[in-house]
Amino acid sequence: MSLPARSLTPAPPDPILGLTEAFRADPRPARVNLAVGVYVDGSGVTPVIPSVLEAERRLLERAGSKGYLPIDGRPSYRTAVRDLVFDASHEIVASRRSVTAQTPGGTGALRVAADFLLQTGSRRTAWLSEPTWPNHPQLFSLAGFELRRYPYLDASGRRLDVDGMLGALRSASRGDVVVLQGSCHNPSGVDPDAATWQAVADVIVERDLLPIVDFAYQGFGHGLREDADWIEGLARPGLEFLVASSFSKNFALYNERVGALTLVAADEQRAATALGHLKIAIRANYSNPPSHGADIVDTILGDPGLRTQWEAELAGMRGRIRGNRAAFVDALASAGVPGDWEPLRHQRGMFALLGLTSGQVARLREEFAIYVVGRGRINVAGLTDASLPAVVSALGAVILD
Ligand code: LMR
Numbered sequence: 001m002s003l004p005a006r007s008l009t010p011a012p013p014d015p016i017l018g019l020t021e022a023f024r025a026d027p028r029p030a031r032v033n034l035a036v037g038v039y040v041d042g043s044g045v046t047p048v049i050p051s052v053l054e055a056e057r058r059l060l061e062r063a064g065s066k067g068y069l070p071i072d073g074r075p076s077y078r079t080a081v082r083d084l085v086f087d088a089s090h091e092i093v094a095s096r097r098s099v100t101a102q103t104p105g106g107t108g109a110l111r112v113a114a115d116f117l118l119q120t121g122s123r124r125t126a127w128l129s130e131p132t133w134p135n136h137p138q139l140f141s142l143a144g145f146e147l148r149r150y151p152y153l154d155a156s157g158r159r160l161d162v163d164g165m166l167g168a169l170r171s172a173s174r175g176d177v178v179v180l181q182g183s184c185h186n187p188s189g190v191d192p193d194a195a196t197w198q199a200v201a202d203v204i205v206e207r208d209l210l211p212i213v214d215f216a217y218q219g220f221g222h223g224l225r226e227d228a229d230w231i232e233g234l235a236r237p238g239l240e241f242l243v244a245s246s247f248s249k250n251f252a253l254y255n256e257r258v259g260a261l262t263l264v265a266a267d268e269q270r271a272a273t274a275l276g277h278l279k280i281a282i283r284a285n286y287s288n289p290p291s292h293g294a295d296i297v298d299t300i301l302g303d304p305g306l307r308t309q310w311e312a313e314l315a316g317m318r319g320r321i322r323g324n325r326a327a328f329v330d331a332l333a334s335a336g337v338p339g340d341w342e343p344l345r346h347q348r349g350m351f352a353l354l355g356l357t358s359g360q361v362a363r364l365r366e367e368f369a370i371y372v373v374g375r376g377r378i379n380v381a382g383l384t385d386a387s388l389p390a391v392v393s394a395l396g397a398v399i400l401d
Pocket of ligand 1: 016035036038133135
């Protein structure tokens with residue numbers, strides 16, 4: 001027997017990571033990568049943040065064992081993550097109606113969530129925002145879900161389509177899975193306000209839907225607790241949901257693949273029983289999680305001094321991204337690049353969706369060596385003083401032509 005025919009026809013490159021491969025192969029010295037969502041500092045470097053370096057130094061001194069972790073990860077890490085998502089004083093913590101499993105990155109958490117739901121008899125329909133992170137449709141459909149879309153942006157592409165979003169969710173069937181992005185929507189940077197999140201939660205309760213919150217950017221929006229406020233607001237009696245955390249961005253631990261899946265059930269007994277099924281999904285995927293990155297997070301969150309230092313470093317990254325947004329909008333305005341740019345200043349997180357055509361995106365790459373994702377998603381965190389003028393002038397050229 002030979003390989004399936006489709007495995008021998010060329011696969012499309014990944015819409016985000018494939019661009020980084022092309023970028024690396026590009027010999028032009030002035031090339032700029034605004035495709036992948038990775039933070040860079042003012043000098044264009046993705047640093048290991050000092051709190052992480054200090055935690056690694058301590059871990060090295062402790063020289064623990066490389067034996068397997070439990071299937072659901074290290075207990076202290078699981079508790080630390082739960083207390084990051086839900087304040088330690090929250091009812092969910094006191095009632096013990098959540099369980100958290102350590103996973104390889106936020107993507108690992110999403111895949112475990114998808115497998116867990118399907119293996120335990122969930123409805124097979126998952127609702128994703130339109131637009132969304134390009135890996136969402138691939139991940140949920142390969143896991144076995146049929147996909148539906150809820151509109152997310154209005155015609156301007158800069159603001160939330162509140163009525164469209166709520167209307168679509170109202171048409172969902174009981175038990176459908178709804179994927180919501182916790183903060184810093186990828187690719188648009190447009191987040192619902194508190195009142196809209198309340199309305200979304202109302203529809204979820206009314207239609208009896210099952211939310212999965214993709215929480216990859218906690219702390220990159222307004223702050224660690226502020227970004228989690230609306231998720232705490234989901235915690236209504238009886239409402240069960242899952243939260244996929246990632247520590248790629250807020251700890252700058254990209255290549256360590258650190259994340260977690262938190263499941264909130266109606267009561268402690270249901271949560272404990274569901275954990276047994278989560279462990280089956282994990283065992284069948286990667287057996288048990290990798291340790292090093294999670295040990296770093298655990299060390300930082302467990303030490304008051306290191307935690308304070310990390311929160312300041314996180315605030316620094318958040319502040320720099322905000323500054324980049326302002327500088328970008330100002331530069332576009334003073335260069336006279338036509339477009340509705342002002343809303344980008346007030347959006348949150350790493351990304352902005354410029355609303356470019358595929359031809360404009362291709363021209364940016366081919367003529368100007370500037371790499372951006374489809375529809376002109378740019379990583380605002382990737383802009384530097386050195387690259388900003390070239391990016392703005394190239395945008396002017398492709399938009400005005
Ligand atoms: C992105 O959207 O660029 C990041 O989340 C990185 C990734 O894995 O796609």
